[in-house]
Amino acid sequence: MIEKIINGKNDIENLYCEIYENKSARLLFLFYFYHRKYKTDDIVDKIIELEDYHYLHFLIRIIDEKYYDKLLTSILNCNDAKTIYYVAFDTKKLNMKHLNLLLDKLIQLNDKKYLLLFINYFLFVRKYNDLDIKTKINSVLKSYNLNIITLKEEDISKIMVEYVDISSIEDANFSSNCYKDRKIIPDMIVCHICNNYEKAIKTFYDPHSEVSAHFVIARDGRVKQIVSLDDCAWANGTSVNDTSNAYYKFSTNDIIRNRKINANYYTFSIEHESFDGSLTDIQYKNSLEIIKKIIKYMKDKYNYDFIIDTDHLIGHNNVNPIVKPSCPGEYFPLVKMISDLKRTKI
Numbered sequence: 006m007i008e009k010i011i012n013g014k015n016d017i018e019n020l021y022c023e024i025y026e027n028k029s030a031r032l033l034f035l036f037y038f039y040h041r042k043y044k045t046d047d048i049v050d051k052i053i054e055l056e057d058y059h060y061l062h063f064l065i066r067i068i069d070e071k072y073y074d075k076l077l078t079s080i081l082n083c084n085d086a087k088t089i090y091y092v093a094f095d096t097k098k099l100n101m102k103h104l105n106l107l108l109d110k111l112i113q114l115n116d117k118k119y120l121l122l123f124i125n126y127f128l129f130v131r132k133y134n135d136l137d138i139k140t141k142i143n144s145v146l147k148s149y150n151l152n153i154i155t156l157k158e159e160d161i162s163k164i165m166v167e168y169v170d171i172s173s174i175e176d177a178n179f180s181s182n183c184y185k186d187r188k189i190i191p192d193m194i195v196c197h198i199c200n201n202y203e204k205a206i207k208t209f210y211d212p213h214s215e216v217s218a219h220f221v222i223a224r225d226g227r228v229k230q231i232v233s234l235d236d237c238a239w240a241n242g243t244s245v246n247d248t249s250n251a252y253y254k255f256s257t258n259d260i261i262r263n264r265k266i267n268a269n270y271y272t273f274s275i276e277h278e279s280f281d282g283s284l285t286d287i288q289y290k291n292s293l294e295i296i297k298k299i300i301k302y303m304k305d306k307y308n309y310d311f312i313i314d315t316d317h318l319i320g321h322n323n324v325n326p327i328v329k330p331s332c333p334g335e336y337f338p339l340v341k342m343i344s345d346l347k348r349t350k351i
């Protein structure tokens with residue numbers, strides 16, 4: 006069925022009927038993803054009816070604004086702070102009315118982690134100046150003896166770290182979240198963003214999280230290596246199983262679509278602390294240094310000359326556009342990186 010959706014250029018009506026009968030929010034979402042605008046009203050109503058919040062969230066990211074009211078009303082019923090925050094984060098054209106509704110829900114759910122992420126995102130990334138939201142946020146900040154007038158981005162970051170116990174981070178050792186062998190010569194570097202440097206490191210060392218990256222780069226330039234370059238980090242895996250949202254054929258990169266093995270086996274991954282892909286000067290500089298280090302490693306270990314282009318230095322969204330369309334974000338300087346690297350002697 007997934008193959009039919011991806012390649013379904015003919016007999017779209019029959020394919021649509023088959024999927025509609027199937028009552029699967031996932032298939033309906035994927036159908037819309039690949040055949041935008043076809044029977045949009047029907048698809049929206051059906052996914053709402055199925056109450057599958059995961060795909061409601063996926064759908065609202067890619068759909069026309071006129072459906073936001075309908076979809077948000079449904080999503081707010083899920084009572085899950087993580088989903089509510091990610092709807093605010095991923096859905097770029099939400100207006101103040103919608104953001105107010107999402108904030109009200111987060112305050113009501115009182116899940117500090119996602120509430121603080123929302124506040125950070127709202128004030129420092131989108132730089133909104135809405136009185137209603139600021140009044141509500143100020144009442145939350147009072148519990149931290151902070152207020153918006155004097156608030157700095159670092160203040161929110163510091164409070165967020167309070168929710169992360171970093172004492173157990175093993176500084177000297179690499180994380181066990183990795184595959185010890187590479188199945189083929191690695192030839193791609195994948196860029197990512199993460200909300201918080203310390204939190205990302207903590208997560209990447211936690212064996213229960215089952216995720217990692219080779220490097221994390223903080224906004225102030227700090228760099229932490231989590232996984233050896235000899236090993237495969239668990240950052241952007243693809244699956245050969247078409248029931249997975251990380252199915253390799255969803256990739257927008259031809260090389261990945263043609264390789265049937267997990268993309269983690271042939272990639273290196275770099276996380277950047279950022280909400281929208283914009284990097285600080287020092288973060289950009291250090292990211293280039295890390296990329297150069299990886300390129301040199303490929304040459305030394307595999308005698309492989311890294312190809313500096315948009316097929317080999319890529320974003321997580323190229324590997325998995327379904328789950329991670331906003332990683333590394335719309336402002337990530339991939340094009341600038343490629344042109345700077347081409348001009349640099351490595």
Ligand SMILES: [Zn+2]
Pocket residue numbers: 196197198321329332333
């Ligand atoms: Zn990512």
